[in-house]
Amino acid sequence: MRLTLHVWRQAGPALPGRFVRYDLSDVSPDMSFLEMLDVLNHQLLGRREEPVAFDHDCREGICGACGMVINGRPHGPQRATTTCQLHMRTFPDGAELWIEPWRARAFPVIKDLVVDRGAFDRIIQAGGFISVRTGGVPEANTVLVPKRDADLAMDAAACIGCGACVAACPNASAMLFVAAKVAHLGLLPQGQPERGPRVVNMVSQMDAEGFGACTNHGECMAACPKEISIDFIAQLNRDYWKAKGAA
Amino acid sequence: MTVELRSRIPEGPLAAKWERHRSEIRLVNPTNKLxxxxxxxxxxxxxxxxxxSLAELGYDVSCFCFQDSPRRAHSIAAQGGINAAKNYQNDGDSVFRLFYDTVKGGDFRSREANVYRLAEVSARIIDQCTAQGVPFAREYGGVLANRSFGGVQVSRTFYxxxxxxxxxxxxxxxxxxRQIGARNVRMYPRSEMLDLVVIDGQARGIIVRDLVHGAVSAHTGDAVVLATGGYSNVYYLSTNxxxxxxxxxWRAHRRGALFANPCFTQIHPTCxxxxxxxxxxxxxMSESLRNxxxxxxxxxxxDTRPPNQIPEDERDYYLERLYPSYGNLAPRDLASRRAKQVCDEGRGVGPGGQGVYLDFRDAIxxxxxxxxxxxxxxxxxxYERITAENPFDVPxxxxxxxxxxxxxxWVDYNLMTTVDGLYAIGEANFSDHGxxxxxxxxxxxxxxxxxxxxPNTIGDYLAQAKLAKVGPEHAAFRQAQAEVAAQVRRLLDASGRKTVDAFHRELGRLMWDKCxxxxxxxxxxxxxxxIGALREDFWRNVYVGGKGAELNQSLEHAGRVADFFEFAELMCRDALHxxxxxxxxxxxxxxxPEGEAKRDxxxxxxxxxxxFTGVGKAPVLHTEPLAFETVHLSQRSYK
Incomplete structure (x- = not known):
C-alpha cells in the first residue's frame, strides 16, 4: 500500500504546530496503524529527522494510552476499535490520512500527538472510588449483586480512559468518562454509601479542569472504542441532581 | 562481596507459618509511620x-510509573481471571489444593512456604476487590461465578x-x-527509574528521569519497592x-540484588x-478459551485444505490424545511445547505453518x-479485528x-531482596511460580x-533498621545521578546507522531461537x-536522535535495550548452567522418551x-536449596 500522511508536528506545549506531509510506500494491509507509524519513524530516523511522538503501550486495545484523530475521527473510522487495533486493511491503497492529537483545552499537547490527560486522573482522585481499607471488608458473597446490575456495571467499567470521548465532543466534554465511573460504582451495592458525594465531587473536578458541558450530541458514544452508552450520562445527571437536592 | 541467602522462612508447620510470622514480626508505631x-x-x-495499602497504614509514599497514568500499567491486559481458594463450587477446593496445584504446576522449583501463604491469602483478595467495586461475573442468584483454568481440576477462577x-x-x-487525592501518596507519572542508590548496604533511593522534560533527579527514602513487572520484551515480540x-x-541487580532463575520464562500457548x-x-488470547x-x-x-473441509478422522486433537485427563486444559508449558512440536513436524497451519487451530465448532x-x-x-x-477472520465461522x-x-x-519470605530495604513484589520477584x-x-x-x-513485612525492617539521615546531596546520589546523565549522553552521542528498534529485533530473534x-x-x-558481539555493535552503531532534555521515546527505548543486552546474557548463562x-x-x-521435561x-x-560482577564478566552463582517438606517430589503427570 502507498499512503500520503499529514501528521501534526508540534515540538512543545507552547510552540506552534503544523501538518507535515510524508509519503509512505510498502505498507502492509496486515499492519496495525501504529506499526505503520513505526515504519514512518524508522524512515525518519534513517534520514536523521525527528520521529513522530505518540503515546502507546499495550497495543491490544486495553491500556488506553494510544489515541489520535484520523481524518477527523478519534481512533479512526472503525467501530469499537482503538488506534492500536486499527489495521491498515481498513484503508484503501493510496489513502490520504490526516493525523492529529486529541484537541481539548483540558488535554494540552506535550509533543506531536502526545497530550496530557492528567485531568482524568484528578477526576478519579476527586471521588472515583469506594473508600475501603485493605483487609477490613466483608466476605465477598455476603453481599449479593443481581447479575443484571453486575453486567451493567461491567459495561460502564469497561472504559479505558483514552479520552476519545473528549476529542469527539464539539464541547470537549468529559461527561462520558465521568458517567462511566459514576455508573459503574453507583450500580453496585458497595458503591451506595458514597454515591451522592462521589458524583458531586467528580463533576466539580471535571468543571475545574476546563472540560466543556454536555449538550447531548452523542459523538462520544460513536467514538468510544468500548462503546460505552450515553445512557450512563442520563444516570449521572439523575444522580447529580438527586445529590444536589439532598444537599 | 559475600552474599548470604537467608530465606527467613518461619519455623513451624506449613499452615501456621504466615499467621505466626505476622504475630511475631516487629511493628512500626502509628505516629512513626509518617x-x-x-x-x-x-x-x-x-x-x-x-x-x-502502605499509605492507608500511614506511611509517606511516593509512587513512580513510566506511563502517563498509573491506570495503564500492563496488568491491565490480563484477560482470563484470578484464582482463589474459596471453594464456592463445592468441588473439593481448599487452600492446600491451590498450594499443591501451584507447586506442582511450577514443576517443583518454587518455595513451599511462599506458595502456601499465597494460597492462604487468595480468598481475601476476592473479598477486597469485591468491596472496591470490581464487577466480577455473577450467577443469577447474585453470587460470584467461577470458571476453570489450565493445569487444575477444580473451578476456582474469578473473572x-x-x-x-x-x-x-x-x-x-x-x-x-484515593490516597493521592488525600495527599498521602505523591504520584510521579511519566517517570522512569534509571538507578538504585545503596548507602551502607541499605537501599536509600532511586534516580529518576522525567520523561517529559528529561530532567534527572534523585529521590531519597527509607525503603524502595520494585513492582516493575517482567522482562518478556527481551524477546522483542511478546505479549507484553x-x-x-x-x-x-537490572539496575538493582547491578547494585547488589541477586537475580533468581532468569531463564524461567513462560511461553503462552494461545496467542x-x-x-x-x-x-x-x-x-x-485468554487461556480461558481452552475451556x-x-x-x-x-x-x-x-495439508493446506481450509479447516472446515478437513474431516474429523483426519484431525489430530493432540492435547486430548497426549493428556487424556487434562486434555485441552494441560498446563501452559506442555501446551506450548506440543504446539511447537507439531509445527516442527510440518503439520502447522496458516502462513509459514506457525500455528495450530483452536476450534469452537463443537462448543457452538x-x-x-x-x-x-x-x-x-x-x-x-x-481476534477478528487483528486477523479479519471470524472465529464463529473458522477456527x-x-x-x-x-x-x-x-x-x-531473589527475595526472602518478607519479599526483601539481598539489599537491605529493597523489596521486589509481583512479577518482578521470583518467588511463587517456580x-x-x-x-x-x-x-x-x-x-x-x-x-x-x-504492608505487613516492610514494617519488620523499618522498625529495626538504623537509618542514617541522607539527602540528595549525598555523594552516592550525586554519583549515581552523574552516571545516569553520562549514559544518556553516551546514547545520544552514538552516531551509528541502526535504529534502536532494529537492534532490539535482532536480540529478540536470537533469544527466541536459542533461549x-x-x-x-x-x-x-x-x-x-x-549477544556480547551485538552489545558492542549496539554501542558503536546505534542512532538514537533527538535531545536529552525533552520527550524522546527513542532515547527511552535505547536505555531499555541497552539493559536487555546485559540481561540477555545472564538469562542464557542461567539456562546453560x-x-x-x-x-x-x-x-x-x-x-x-515421550518428550516430557526430565528434572534432575x-x-x-x-x-x-x-x-553481578561486571558487564561481560561471568556472574557468580549462589544457590538456595529447595526443601520440600509437605509436597512429595514427583514427575508431573497430566496424562
Whole structure:
C-alpha cells in the first residue's frame, strides 16, 4: 500500500504546530496503524529527522494510552476499535490520512500527538472510588449483586480512559468518562454509601479542569472504542441532581 | 562481596507459618509511620495495591510509573481471571489444593512456604476487590461465578468477562487515587527509574528521569519497592506492552540484588500468530478459551485444505490424545511445547505453518452461539479485528508467544531482596511460580504481595533498621545521578546507522531461537557469544536522535535495550548452567522418551541466584536449596 500522511508536528506545549506531509510506500494491509507509524519513524530516523511522538503501550486495545484523530475521527473510522487495533486493511491503497492529537483545552499537547490527560486522573482522585481499607471488608458473597446490575456495571467499567470521548465532543466534554465511573460504582451495592458525594465531587473536578458541558450530541458514544452508552450520562445527571437536592 | 541467602522462612508447620510470622514480626508505631518515606516503583497490580495499602497504614509514599497514568500499567491486559481458594463450587477446593496445584504446576522449583501463604491469602483478595467495586461475573442468584483454568481440576477462577486484569487494576488504581487525592501518596507519572542508590548496604533511593522534560533527579527514602513487572520484551515480540522492560530490576541487580532463575520464562500457548516482519507485538488470547475450544492440527503434513473441509478422522486433537485427563486444559508449558512440536513436524497451519487451530465448532453446537458469545464475545471480536477472520465461522489460529517471566529478583519470605530495604513484589520477584506459572495466578500473586504481604513485612525492617539521615546531596546520589546523565549522553552521542528498534529485533530473534521454547547447550553457548558481539555493535552503531532534555521515546527505548543486552546474557548463562528440563525450561538434552521435561532433583532442586560482577564478566552463582517438606517430589503427570 502507498499512503500520503499529514501528521501534526508540534515540538512543545507552547510552540506552534503544523501538518507535515510524508509519503509512505510498502505498507502492509496486515499492519496495525501504529506499526505503520513505526515504519514512518524508522524512515525518519534513517534520514536523521525527528520521529513522530505518540503515546502507546499495550497495543491490544486495553491500556488506553494510544489515541489520535484520523481524518477527523478519534481512533479512526472503525467501530469499537482503538488506534492500536486499527489495521491498515481498513484503508484503501493510496489513502490520504490526516493525523492529529486529541484537541481539548483540558488535554494540552506535550509533543506531536502526545497530550496530557492528567485531568482524568484528578477526576478519579476527586471521588472515583469506594473508600475501603485493605483487609477490613466483608466476605465477598455476603453481599449479593443481581447479575443484571453486575453486567451493567461491567459495561460502564469497561472504559479505558483514552479520552476519545473528549476529542469527539464539539464541547470537549468529559461527561462520558465521568458517567462511566459514576455508573459503574453507583450500580453496585458497595458503591451506595458514597454515591451522592462521589458524583458531586467528580463533576466539580471535571468543571475545574476546563472540560466543556454536555449538550447531548452523542459523538462520544460513536467514538468510544468500548462503546460505552450515553445512557450512563442520563444516570449521572439523575444522580447529580438527586445529590444536589439532598444537599 | 559475600552474599548470604537467608530465606527467613518461619519455623513451624506449613499452615501456621504466615499467621505466626505476622504475630511475631516487629511493628512500626502509628505516629512513626509518617516519618518513613517509601518509594514504590511501578503502578500495576502489585505496585498500586502496595502504594495504596502502605499509605492507608500511614506511611509517606511516593509512587513512580513510566506511563502517563498509573491506570495503564500492563496488568491491565490480563484477560482470563484470578484464582482463589474459596471453594464456592463445592468441588473439593481448599487452600492446600491451590498450594499443591501451584507447586506442582511450577514443576517443583518454587518455595513451599511462599506458595502456601499465597494460597492462604487468595480468598481475601476476592473479598477486597469485591468491596472496591470490581464487577466480577455473577450467577443469577447474585453470587460470584467461577470458571476453570489450565493445569487444575477444580473451578476456582474469578473473572470479569475477558478483562479481569483491567478491572482488578482499576480497583487498585482507584484505591491509589484515593490516597493521592488525600495527599498521602505523591504520584510521579511519566517517570522512569534509571538507578538504585545503596548507602551502607541499605537501599536509600532511586534516580529518576522525567520523561517529559528529561530532567534527572534523585529521590531519597527509607525503603524502595520494585513492582516493575517482567522482562518478556527481551524477546522483542511478546505479549507484553511495548514499554515493559527489565531496567529497574537490572539496575538493582547491578547494585547488589541477586537475580533468581532468569531463564524461567513462560511461553503462552494461545496467542495470535505473527503475520509479518513489521509486527511490533503479539496478542494473547485468554487461556480461558481452552475451556471450550479444541486444539488440533491436520494429521497429514502440509495439508493446506481450509479447516472446515478437513474431516474429523483426519484431525489430530493432540492435547486430548497426549493428556487424556487434562486434555485441552494441560498446563501452559506442555501446551506450548506440543504446539511447537507439531509445527516442527510440518503439520502447522496458516502462513509459514506457525500455528495450530483452536476450534469452537463443537462448543457452538453443544451450547449454542449466544452462550459462546457471552463467554468469549470480546475475545472473538479482538481476534477478528487483528486477523479479519471470524472465529464463529473458522477456527482460530494460535501459536505460543513469550508472556510472563517467573524469574526475577531473589527475595526472602518478607519479599526483601539481598539489599537491605529493597523489596521486589509481583512479577518482578521470583518467588511463587517456580519454573511455570499456572493461569490466573499472576493477578493473585501481584495483589497478594501488594495488599497483604508487603504492608505487613516492610514494617519488620523499618522498625529495626538504623537509618542514617541522607539527602540528595549525598555523594552516592550525586554519583549515581552523574552516571545516569553520562549514559544518556553516551546514547545520544552514538552516531551509528541502526535504529534502536532494529537492534532490539535482532536480540529478540536470537533469544527466541536459542533461549525460547527449547534450548540446548550448544545453542546457548553460541548465543552468549553473539549477544556480547551485538552489545558492542549496539554501542558503536546505534542512532538514537533527538535531545536529552525533552520527550524522546527513542532515547527511552535505547536505555531499555541497552539493559536487555546485559540481561540477555545472564538469562542464557542461567539456562546453560541448569542441566535439566523443568517446567518452561526445556533443555533438548534432558527429556523423557515421550518428550516430557526430565528434572534432575538431585542436582538442581535449588533456586539459582546470580551475583553481578561486571558487564561481560561471568556472574557468580549462589544457590538456595529447595526443601520440600509437605509436597512429595514427583514427575508431573497430566496424562
Amino acid at each position: 516519618k518513613h518515606h517509601i518509594l514504590v516503583v511501578g503502578s500495576g497490580l502489585a505496585g498500586a495495591s502496595a502504594a495504596a 470479569a468477562r475477558g478483562q479481569t486484569g483491567q478491572q482488578l487494576l482499576l480497583g487498585a488504581y482507584q484505591a491509589l487515587s 506492552a511495548k514499554g515493559c522492560n527489565v531496567t529497574a530490576i 495470535i500468530p505473527q503475520t509479518g516482519e513489521h509486527q511490533s507485538k503479539l496478542t494473547l 471450550d475450544g479444541r486444539i488440533w492440527v491436520p494429521k497429514k503434513k502440509g 453446537a453443544r451450547l449454542g452461539r449466544p452462550v459462546i458469545a457471552e463467554r468469549y464475545g470480546n475475545l472473538f471480536e479482538m 482460530m489460529r494460535i501459536y505460543p508467544a513469550p508472556h510472563y517471566t517467573m524469574g526475577g529478583l 519454573a511455570n506459572r499456572l493461569g490466573a495466578s499472576a493477578l493473585m500473586q501481584g495483589l497478594a504481595d501488594g495488599y497483604f504481604v508487603l 525460547g521454547m527449547s534450548r540446548s547447550g550448544a545453542g546457548l553457548t553460541a548465543a552468549i557469544e553473539r 541448569r542441566e535439566e528440563s523443568c517446567g518452561c525450561h526445556f533443555r533438548e538434552e534432558y527429556q523423557t 532433583d538431585a542436582r538442581f532442586a535449588y533456586v539459582a541466584a546470580w551475583e
